[in-house]
Amino acid sequence: MAIVETQKLTKRYGREEALKTLDLLVEAGDIYGFIGPNGAGKTTTLRILSTLLAPTFGKAFVDGFDVMKHPYEVKKILGFMPDSFGVYDGMRLVEYLDFFGAAYKIPRKKRRSIIDDVLQLTDLASKADDFVSTFSRGMKQRCCLAKTLLHDPKVLLLDEPASGLDPRARIEMRELLKTLRKMGKTVVISSHILSELGDMCNRIGILEHGVLIKQGKYPDILDEIRQTREIRLVVLEGAEKARKVLEETTGVLNIDSSGHEFQFETNLPYDALADLHQNLMGVGAKIVFFEEVKGTLEDVFLKVTKGGL
């Protein structure tokens, strides 16, 4: 069941067309990776979905609610973490969260325990009484995420949540998103750090120049993009014999070797690959590794997008 959906979504800024008839589909429970180069229209899409921006044409729905007709209902079930945001001077973290809790109409009696929970979840409990304005970039990101989670939204829209974070903070943010996934949240996440998205997204959408050029389950897109498999072979002995076998096998392409290590592309089915493995062992090659090199989101991204602004 689609929880986030757009139909022919179009947004123009003057003559510039930021989004061109975008048809986005995110199902409940998805971790949807929304990727694309700078200026592709990702932030515009997220801002329309979060009721902050009116589309020029087309419709957007969140949990069945039209974002333009029922913004209040959408806000109840949606948490949006913008790419850039400010914090209030002179407010302590717990006061900041209490303010947003009140703004999200969370009853006062429940608010304190909810704040404690989100502080635990975002690992900010020790900073509860510190001024938000003194936080580092990473802590501000977490603070904003804590604010976004306060009203327990069904859908989370996260715009570049890991940008500007150091490696440890990124890893922690990734773990946090995995936790949210386990909690059953639907997360739409836009990011430039593709390797991190590949680990956690089950669906992806690739946007370029305002056009959604690919959308679907990540493994399906990977298969669709890659016509051949890439195999890595490492042998302890019999490297020359192994090379000869590979060169003689039909369907083995682009062999790249370096000493005892080979990498090649193949369109052979699994049973033919098993035969190849047997043949290699048969000629006396002592195999250490015979494995498929998994495709990455970077590969998909580079193959699908054309680049340029």
Added chain:
Amino acid sequence: MATERPAPAAVAAVPRRQTFAEFLTFPSLAILKRETVNYMRQRKTALWLLLLVAAGIAYVLHSWPEEGLLINQQADNPGGRNASRIVFFGTGQVFLLGCMLLLPPIAASAIASERQQDTLVQLSVTLIRPESLLLAKLANTLGFFAMLVLAFTPIFGTLFFLPGVDAIEFVFVVVTVSATALGCAGLGLLASSAASNTTAATILAYLAVVFFQTSPYGVIAGLLRSGADEMAVPVIALVIYDGFLLAVSLVVARALLRFHVHKPVRVHQERVIDDAALLRVRRSTYPFYLVDPLRRKQPIGDHVNPIFIREIFWGLTRNLTNLIRITYTALAVFVLGAATAATFRGWYWSTREWMAFEIAAIVILIPPFVAGAFAREREVGNLDMLRMTLVKPRAIILGKTLGTASSVLCVCTAALASCVVLLWLDHESWALTVQGLVSLLVSAFYALALTMVVSVLCGKTATAILAAYGVLAAAFAGIPLGLAEAFPWQAFSRFLDHRDYAINVPHFDLKLAAFLSPWTAYATAEKTDAGSIYWALNCAVFSVAAALLLLLAARFFRKRRLQDI
């Protein structure tokens, strides 16, 4: 042991000491070019020019004598000479006022905005020296002003028809305006170098200009109508004074730029105090705190407007110390003034004049308190998060209004205290005093609502403050005076004449005057028997108008995509 490596050719090519020509041009020319191009690209620049040209043409047309100017008879025609002098020196005064109103915010934003956007750091690591940066910013500020002055070319075109003005007088006026412009720009740059953000810089610049420039301006403005012989000494004195002001400002600004590059980061962490005994000790140490900033704040209630609570407890208490200072100052000024007004009634300040002054003071104080309500949220990037919450636009506007009104209320309390003094010293004018107080509250509400609309529409706090002043000036003074000039209203003329204003208008419709602004209503309230009724109606009308303006602000807030990319 390390040996010194020879400098690469590119580095060696950079001269160790700049020549004077390079000091003036390279590399500050880059900044000058960037900023000038940036100004020229903005639509608002064209708008400013258009507005000023229109205002200039309107001024000339208005001042033109009914009988017209006959060029060949002009030299012998006293009426023509007077008309010429009125146009010319009036223009000079407008320029002087323009310097004081326009240059401080422009100069104030020059460096403060760079610091606020963190681009000052990038500039500081280039080869641009602080003095070059300051000179470029100064040139740019003055260039912008010069562009606006050029817009007045149609007025100066009339000089061909102005034989009443001597050439030396023309030179004096140009020198006076130029010196004032330099002084104001210098003070603005100094404020800009000292402040962390454009808002603080703008307020600081205006205060500096009021403190350092209004007195010379008063003297010079008076002398502009006198002969050339009497003008020479004060003009030369002004040139020396403004030159000194500019030099000192630039030297101090340069020193500030050397160590005040980054946005200040608050590093101290004041811990929350839960201990009741400790809080009691602090209460005795800081008796003026309404709410101790270190006391743990209670969670926001379920059925209250969170925006209002935030504005009160975090906005008001955060600025509490400054607010208390402003309140005490206002209290002292208002009470002393009221006492003077009541004591010397009929001689110097009458109750009516004093209350009119208080209304003006409150209206002038409102923009810095209110203009940042939304503009600041937008500037720092908080507005989106606020708009994503379940608080409806109307509630946000209401919360902001109540919160900022609470800040203004502190100053209104000072006005109330002065009214008590007036009533105590002068029992006879109790009706006038009460009317004045009500007018003051209505004026404050009206000004607050107007500023709130401006704040919703503006993207930057400094712009919002400047725009708010423009709107308030138009609403409280521009429209009434403009209409009085444009239409022949006898009573209003009498009212103005009574206060030594030289505006000669033959007729005046009192009913209309009462509805031009809360100020005119109060000022004309006792002119006729029906004056008080008109005044009461005016208060009702402007209160409703202010409420409608707030609804309009809510509508703008909802409809306008405030943070469109």
